[in-house]
Every structure is written in structure tokens, then in C-alpha cells.
Amino acid sequence: MSSPSTADLLIVDADVVTLDPARPRARAVAVSRGVVVDVGGDEVAERWRGSRTEVVTLGGAALTPGWVDGHSHPVGSLTMSAGADLTAVRTLDQLRERLAQLARESTDGWVQGWGLVPDVFPGGVPRADLVDDALGGALCLLRMADAHSALASTSLLRAAGVDGPRRFASTAEVICDATADGPRPTGFLLEWDAMALADRHAPSAPDAELRSRLRSLLGDMAAQGLVGAHVMDGDAASLDLLARTEDDGDLPLRLRVAPFCMPGVDDDDVAQLVAWQERTGRRWRVAGVKLMIDGTIDGGTAWLDHADANGESTGSYWRDPQAYARAVRALDAAGVPTVTHAIGDGGVRFVMDVLEPLGPPVPADSAPGRRAAHRLEHLETLPDDLVTRIGRSGITASMQPTHCSHFVAADGSDNWSVRLGPERAGHGWRIRDLLGAGALVVLGSDWPVAHFDARAIMAAAQLRRPVEDDDAAPVGPDQAISAVAALTGYTRAPALAVGDAARGVIRVGAAADLTAVGVDPTTAPPADLAAAPVVLTVVGGAPVHRTL
Missing domain, CATH: 3.20.20.140 (Metal-dependent hydrolases)
Incomplete structure (x- = not known):
């Protein structure tokens, strides 16, 4: 194979895993204008090296398709992962301790967290009344690990005007307890439309x-x-x-x-x-x-x-x-x-x-x-x-x-x-x-x-x-x-x-x-x-x- 030009990039001394059945393995790859122009052994470098060719020597490392x-x-993660990483929290006591710390450190009266697994709560059902007192009145929004639900503190529900069930175009739901005074939100917001009721009040960067x-x-x-x-x-x-x-x-x-x-x-x-x-x-x-x-x-x-x-x-x-x-x-x-x-x-x-x-x-x-x-x-x-x-x-x-x-x-x-x-x-x-x-x-x-x-x-x-x-x-x-x-x-x-x-x-x-x-x-x-x-x-x- 003769070369009409030189390569922009040569990758050599590589264990090339091509995923191409016609040539599963190679040692070198030549690239020109964003496209692979040669795959083979040491001869690839000889054919394509030029004065401006960038040569990367992998020292035997594996090169695979990207x-x-x-x-x-x-x-979406810029919002979905806003606040504290709660992925390592495994018990309700750990969560309450972490939220209390975040509330003490907060400078704007807000606490946000993400990646929380529902198993932290009894029966796997998040409730605001299990964490409200740890927050000391701070507004709090915790996005669950599944990215399809969130827990809003009672203070945030109040600020957002969420005082009962809502009907959406989707089957999203504001989870409520049945009380003598009517349905009362627990703080658990299921699916995107319900989560948006709280999301829109969260601080934006x-x-x-x-x-x-x-x-x-x-x-x-x-x-x-x-x-x-x-x-x-x-x-x-x-x-x-x-x-x-x-x-x-x-x-x-x-x-x-x-x-x-x-x-x-x-x-x-x-x-x-x-x-x-x-x-x-x-x-x-x-x-x-x-x-x-x-x-x-x-x-x-x-x-x-x-x-x-x-x-x-x-x-x-x-x-x-x-x-x-x-x-x-x-x-x-x-x-x-x-x-x-x-x-x-x-x-x-x-x-x-x-x-x-x-x-x-x-x-x-x-x-x-x-x-x-x-x-x-x-x-x-x-x-x-x-x-x-x-x-x-x-x-x-x-x-x-x-x-x-x-x-x-x-x-x-x-x-x-x-x-x-x-x-x-x-x-x-x-x-x-x-x-x-x-x-x-x-x-x-x-x-x-x-x-x-x-x-x-x-x-x-x-x-x-x-x-x-x-x-x-x-x-x-x-x-x-x-x-x-x-x-x-x-x-x-x-x-x-x-x-x-x-x-x-x-x-x-x-x-x-x-x-x-x-x-x-x-x-x-x-x-x-x-x-x-x-x-x-x-x-x-x-x-x-x-x-x-």
C-alpha cells in the first residue's frame, strides 16, 4: 500500500484490538484527517511518518475502538446531581446526620443531595417527617438514586405551595397521607412532573x-x-x-x-x-x-x-x-x-x-x-x-x-x-x-x-x-x-x-x-x-x- 501523504497521527508499539474479523490484531495505526488510513505492523510507521506526524508510542498498551x-x-446531571453525593448513605441515621451537617454548613438556607437509595427508609418509602427535624428548617430536596423520584422537606413543600395531590398529563404523583383534614403530602414526589414542583424552586447555577x-x-x-x-x-x-x-x-x-x-x-x-x-x-x-x-x-x-x-x-x-x-x-x-x-x-x-x-x-x-x-x-x-x-x-x-x-x-x-x-x-x-x-x-x-x-x-x-x-x-x-x-x-x-x-x-x-x-x-x-x-x-x- 503506497501513501500519497503523511499521517497526522501514528500510534505504534500497541496491542491493537480492532474488532474487525478481517484483521483482529495489529501493532500500529495511522490516522489522517480524522480517519484510519492504515492498520498493520511496524511498516505502518515507515509508510506514513512525516515531519509533522504526531507519534504516540503505547509501550504495549491495548488500543481498541473508542x-x-x-x-x-x-x-441533565448538572441538575440531577446537584448538591451532596448521598450514594454511600445506607441507613436513616447516617442520612439524618449528613443532612444536619449540610444544614449547618449551608449559606443560603438550602440543602440538596442526590443518589439516595430508598432502602434507607423503613419499608423503602421516603418521608419528609423522618428528616425534617434534622434540617433545622432548611429547604431540602433529595433526588433519589433512580432519578425518577425525590424527597422534598416539609419546609420546601410549603414554600412551593404543594399542599395536596396534583393531576398531571403523566401518572406522576405527589404522595399523600390520608388525614382527617384531607390528603397531606408526605414529601415523596414520584416521577418527573411531580419532581418539577420542587425542582423549579431549587437554586440555579x-x-x-x-x-x-x-x-x-x-x-x-x-x-x-x-x-x-x-x-x-x-x-x-x-x-x-x-x-x-x-x-x-x-x-x-x-x-x-x-x-x-x-x-x-x-x-x-x-x-x-x-x-x-x-x-x-x-x-x-x-x-x-x-x-x-x-x-x-x-x-x-x-x-x-x-x-x-x-x-x-x-x-x-x-x-x-x-x-x-x-x-x-x-x-x-x-x-x-x-x-x-x-x-x-x-x-x-x-x-x-x-x-x-x-x-x-x-x-x-x-x-x-x-x-x-x-x-x-x-x-x-x-x-x-x-x-x-x-x-x-x-x-x-x-x-x-x-x-x-x-x-x-x-x-x-x-x-x-x-x-x-x-x-x-x-x-x-x-x-x-x-x-x-x-x-x-x-x-x-x-x-x-x-x-x-x-x-x-x-x-x-x-x-x-x-x-x-x-x-x-x-x-x-x-x-x-x-x-x-x-x-x-x-x-x-x-x-x-x-x-x-x-x-x-x-x-x-x-x-x-x-x-x-x-x-x-x-x-x-x-x-x-x-x-x-x-x-x-x-x-x-x-x-x-x-x-x-
Whole structure:
């Protein structure tokens, strides 16, 4: 192969894991104008080195296709993770002590926190009266770990004028106690519309601070090997924030944004979502629409075929599920791909009934076509028939391994498992079965619900337990997947899911989005992968992180 020019970037002395069946391994990669132009051995450097070529020597580190988080909320997390990190809190006493400390330290009379698991409260049911006295009158908003519920202090409910139940376009709910004087809010706000009653009163950060925090977060993601993320939320304000942030300089990674389509949308709203598909920056673009057919099992708002142990999780997040179906069909007719949050088996079944008649998507390596490629997100509990349907449908399954490994107990004592019961909990996070049924499975974090470190997530997919806890029993060990499947879920699968055959592989003509890590992710023990340093991250042929 003769070279008409020199390379912009040469990566040499590498253990290249290409994920290209035609050439699975190599030692060097040449990049020009953001595209891989050669893959091979030492001869690559001889062919492509020039006076201006940047040469990166990996010293035997593994070079893989760039890692892409298939489900993340980096922009939304600026609000969703506001305040104190409460992910380590495990008892009500710990929570009260932490809130009292935060209230003492507060300079504006506000306390905010995030990542709180419901198991902290008796019966897994958050209540303001269990923490009010610890706050000393401070206004307090605690966002739960599932990102679908929050606890507002009695003082905040009073300030927000929330003194009873509310009716929304969705089935969101202000949870109330029945008293002699009528319904009285407990402080627990289920789902997004209810949470917004308190959210809108929380302190907001200045625009410059939001841009700085977003850029820092994206930089942290790139430093841990991510070259991109599928962003599963958005509205006009968040798209504008992305544009302003990129005005300050290139983003450290690529973002594909799917703005929200929520209950209550009308034809004009759908038309706006279609129009937003034209919005794009240098490293971000709108590419799809995000919907939610249900909520969460922990909150009792999922849509199950049969009620949970508390008699909850029996219906859709949309008061009229057919309105969801009409929105999806309209988006599909406009060629817009959809991603639907579907956690319960009843919700998954309904969404499949809507999507299957639309037909299979155009293959990623075929000529461009109008047919949109649709996705299902989360899929926390699936009976056998749904696994089979998803596998043969061509609809992508998007899964988050650490939701299982870090939030569920193998002994079934956690809130999620208790609500489902042993049989349905035993059908949880069936990643291996979906792959076996022929489904395309994309892996991700759901940041800030779980951390975005792809190394730990790929390890958890193989172990079905936290990689940092050797003593933890695995949850559903029969659903553990191979190291190659885990890497594919972070590389080739996200590319194919969005119809981009030029990514997720290292071969001539592929986009030069690359990740280098200290061990080979396809052969190293999971614990070694989780501990290995990310030494290089390349986006569009340009290094955005390096330690070499």
C-alpha cells in the first residue's frame, strides 16, 4: 500500500484490538484527517511518518475502538446531581446526620443531595417527617438514586405551595397521607412532573458555572476512555447550553442527543422534535427522541404484567398509552429514531406491540434509508417470550450492567427484588440471553444513576457483582457475558445501533475514535481491567486525553 501523504497521527508499539474479523490484531495505526488510513505492523510507521506526524508510542498498551456510553445524562446531571453525593448513605441515621451537617454548613438556607437509595427508609418509602427535624428548617430536596423520584422537606413543600395531590398529563404523583383534614403530602414526589414542583424552586447555577461544570464532566469522561455518549434527555434549554459550551471550545467527546417527548405532547410538539433533528455542533448533534413508557420498580411506577408485592407498578407513565403510540408512529414516519425507557415487562410488551409493525431498521452497512432504528432502554425484567421477540425484531436493547450489580442484592433483600418477588427478579437484566437471542445489546452507565467508568461497567457485566467487592455474591450469574461481548457493547454495538458502520471498529476508512488502556479488555481478568489506566483517548484523530 503506497501513501500519497503523511499521517497526522501514528500510534505504534500497541496491542491493537480492532474488532474487525478481517484483521483482529495489529501493532500500529495511522490516522489522517480524522480517519484510519492504515492498520498493520511496524511498516505502518515507515509508510506514513512525516515531519509533522504526531507519534504516540503505547509501550504495549491495548488500543481498541473508542468507548461509547450507550445511555448517559451528562447535561441533565448538572441538575440531577446537584448538591451532596448521598450514594454511600445506607441507613436513616447516617442520612439524618449528613443532612444536619449540610444544614449547618449551608449559606443560603438550602440543602440538596442526590443518589439516595430508598432502602434507607423503613419499608423503602421516603418521608419528609423522618428528616425534617434534622434540617433545622432548611429547604431540602433529595433526588433519589433512580432519578425518577425525590424527597422534598416539609419546609420546601410549603414554600412551593404543594399542599395536596396534583393531576398531571403523566401518572406522576405527589404522595399523600390520608388525614382527617384531607390528603397531606408526605414529601415523596414520584416521577418527573411531580419532581418539577420542587425542582423549579431549587437554586440555579449561573450559566458560566454550568458551562464549566459540563466541560469538566465531559473531560472526566474522556479521561476514563469515553469518546462519546448517547445522551438520553434534552430540551431547548439543554441544547442551547451545549451550543454555548462548544462556543468555548471543542467538546472532549461526541454527544448524540435524544430530546424528551413527554406525556401531553401535541402535534406541534412532535413537529418541533422533528425539526430539532437538524441541530448540530462540531461534536454534538440531535439524533433521535427519548420517551418513557413507565417509571421504576423501586418507586412502584414501572409497568408490570402483574402488580408488584405492594400492589403497584400496574400501568403506563402515559395516562393514555395510545398517545405514546401515536407519537412514536409520527416520529417514525418522519424518519426519527426513538429510544424508549421501558423497565417492566408490561411496558416492554406494549412498546414491542407498537414498534414491531413498523418493520425492521435499515442495516447499518446498507445504503441510507428512511427507516428509523428504534431502541428499548433498561429492560430490567423480561420473561422468555419477550427475550425472543426482541432478539428477532431488530430493535436494539440498551442495558446498564451496574444497575444490577450495584443496586440489587443476590439474596433478594433489596427493595427492587422484594417488590418483584423471586421469579421476576430472577428474570432481571438478561443481557446474555438477549445476546443469545440475536439482539444487538448496547451497554452504558445511565450516569448519574451509576458511575460512567466503562472499565468497571464492562467488569460488572462479566462478574454480575461490583468489581471492587470480591465478597459480594453475583446477581444472576447465569447472565454474565464474555469480555469480548462487554467490549463490543461499548464499541461496535453503539455504532450499529445508530446506523454508523464507520465507528466501533479499527480498520481503513473507520473514524479515528480510539481508546488505549493498560490491559487488553478482551483477555484481562475483570479486576485488572477495572484497575488499568486509560493512557490515551482520541476523538476524530485528535488526542483529548493522554498520560504518556
